[in-house]
Amino acid sequence: MQLVVGRIGRPHGIRGDVTVEVRTDDPELRFAVGASVATDPAGRGPLVIEGRRWHKDVLLVRFAGVDDRDTAESLRGIMLVIDSADVEPSDDPDEFHDHELIGLAVVTTSGEPVGEVTDVLHHGQDLLVIRRAGQDDALVPFVRELVPEVDVRGGRLVIDPPEGLLA
Structure with a gap:
């Protein structure tokens, strides 16, 4: 089963950065530099994270090969997904994904x-x-x-x- 960990939002600036609506409790792991992230629709990925930073509580991500605002805009709305098998079970017996x-x-x-x-x-x-x-x-x-x-x-x-x- 695929789990959504983020949704690509609007471009930020002119160099290809995009905002990402974070839908994971571990953005540092899921959006680590060098990580490859699957997409929904699958034909748009996987995307490799080249850089990331926080700006006013918004995650900004730069993907490899996305070097301008127009290319960044073409990614808007794409879901970033992982396989549920890649999620570690919680150590807390009263906590569930x-x-x-x-x-x-x-x-x-x-x-x-x-x-x-x-x-x-x-x-x-x-x-x-x-x-x-x-x-x-x-x-x-x-x-x-x-x-x-x-x-x-x-x-x-x-x-x-x-x-x-x-x-």
Whole structure:
């Protein structure tokens, strides 16, 4: 599975630098000088990072072969991606990457099947999007009180929904 770690934004200056909307918690690793980064669409990459710097909380990146503003503009909107297999699992047993949760079967604490995690939203509070057969998707806050068990290896997530949450 491919994970987006950045999105190329507008050009910065006339020498080919671009802004990058960072979507990773480790930009120093993902955007290290010399790193080759895959792209979506795949035909536009991979791109090799030739230089990078922070400017007013914005990451500026220069890619090899991108030496002018017009070429930089042609990259706008391209997603920078990595393979999920390249992401180290967290040492914290209560911390999960989104890609580890997506696809897990969801059951209640009594074993009743609920559906499958299809997405994780990060809007002030993390929310699991659970697809339920023949019903609307359910949004479940990803907190220990409501999600007491996550078994990534077993492919299952257990929820303890209060009355009305799944209605």
